[in-house]
Amino acid sequence: KQLGLAxxxxxxxxxxxxxxxxxxxxxxxxxxxxxxxxxxxxxIEQDNIRSAYNFxxxxxxDSNRTVIGLQMNxxxxxx
Numbered sequence: 001k002q003l004g005l006a007x008x009x010x011x012x013x014x015x016x017x018x019x020x021x022x023x024x025x026x027x028x029x030x031x032x033x034x035x036x037x038x039x040x041x042x043x044i045e046q047d048n049i050r051s052a053y054n055f056x057x058x059x060x061x062d063s064n065r066t067v068i069g070l071q072m073n074x075x076x077x078x079x
């Protein structure tokens with residue numbers, strides 16, 4: 001339920017739902033990838049985790065390994 005609400009709040013603020021994969025150009029002009037979960041983190045009160053994410057590198061880069069490895073309660077099925 002929390003993720004559904006987060007996606008709808010994202011849509012209300014950005015006029016579209018989060019994409020599976022978001023590509024951004026880093027300061028060197030190279031495309032770097034992040035995924036939809038990173039995009040909705042501020043909407044599930046996890047902006048502190050999003051700010052630790054390094055958008056200058058791909059999701060699987062060593063600098064993002066700690067952020068990617070975090071276990072968040074919103075991502076765990078309650079059943």
